Amino acid sequence: MNHNNDRPTNQSVKALDRAHVFHSWSAQGALDPLAFKSGKGCRLWDYDGREYLDFSSQLVNTNIGHQHPKVVAAIKAQAEELTTIAPAHANLARGRAAEKILARAPAGFDKVFFTNAGADAIEHAIRMARAVTGRDKVLSAYRSYHGGTGAAVVATGDFRRIPNEFARGHVHFFNPWRYRSEFHATSDEEECQRALHHLRRVIESEGPGNIAALLLESIPGTAGVLVPPRGYLKGVRALADEFGIVLILDEVMSGFGRSGAWLALEHFDVTPDLITFAKGVNSGYVPAGGVIISERIAHHFDDEMFYGGLTYSGHPLAMAAICATLDTMAEENIVDNAAHIGDTVLTPGLARLQARHEVIGEVRGLGVFHAIELVADRQSRAPLDAAAMGRIKAALLERGLLPFVVANRIHVVPPCVVTAEEAERGLAIIDEVLGAFAG
Incomplete structure (x- = not known):
């Protein structure tokens, strides 16, 4: 791309990209991105x-x-006032963003830990579960995607996990999907019952006293928009309670309007211990994610150190985008x-x-x-x-x-x-x- 005043074209923008940009999840040589x-x-x-x-x-x-003009305006206004601040300090935009997110969470949640995206939300939710339980293993589904970072990509079930299996303590199980049932089910009820039995056997076989967390997308997204059968997530909640396991529901893709509810978990009448979010919370206008933390888990860290943090946790521009997005979604x-x-x-x-x-x-x-x-x-x-x-x-x-x-x-x-x-x-x-x- 020339750097004069010539009008950029698809061809010139793509040429600049291919000269210098390294793309994710790709062999670089054959790429032909849209501009x-x-x-x-x-x-x-x-x-x-x-x-x-x-x-x-x-x-x-x-x-x-x-x-969306209201979100763009909010980002501009925050940029005029304060573009960035360290996460150790209090900032009005961050506090308001947390308050607005908690207003959409189930009862019993009182804190939000902010991250830069969904993958590091998963990372920190896993850390919280391990710290609270003193256990190591994390159970997640083969049909899942939880992000590209260390523990998140190993919690992921799809093929991208396999070249990246460096994180410890991850075990996978089959979540329900009757169209391609692993359980020879002929109805949603059978699929639900047999999937829960399978999960129980995995828990028993891995040693319940070793399992810190059960991690599931409320509705698996990248794996195929696999709406779970009625009763499945409540059954998972019951297993987590029985064995003292932290239940993490991943709402990174399914949350904040995507399923026709503020959080997809509302469709299934289930309350987890931790909820991860990102994406729709501010439509990605400025990178943001986080963990919505139940009172029980938040209070564990009143006197115990939480070993986690990020330079841009609760970045003011992202927080302003969250506030404007959630307000506008309600107003409109x-x-x-x-x-x-x-x-x-x-x-x-x-x-x-x-x-x-x-x-x-x-x-x-x-x-x-x-x-x-x-x-x-x-x-x-x-x-x-x-x-x-x-x-x-x-x-x-x-x-x-x-x-x-x-x-x-x-x-x-x-x-x-x-x-x-x-x-x-x-x-x-x-x-x-x-x-x-x-x-």
């Missing part, structure tokens, strides 16, 4: 002026949409909108797509948190291969839809501010692409 200049609501524009409908919310985090009924769009557009619309396209094996989700499972054959349920998924993704982009594609799935995850018209438009593009693929 984006600006956004508003559910729309993005590249440097050549082409518009895309964002059905990815980036990494399922821009819940309030792009460039954005969480209700996510629930309404899910109930009236996405759930019925995806059911119609499944009825029309043999390539769809299953659709599932809540709010603006859905997934389309694509299969080569409905009888065998064999996943559609990577080459076919690549063609489908390219066709969606050609038609101006920015998708979130993982393995053999299209995740339908627009911002919580999406309108019915935008949601219908996104589904129509998916319908068109799948029809052309079958043809």
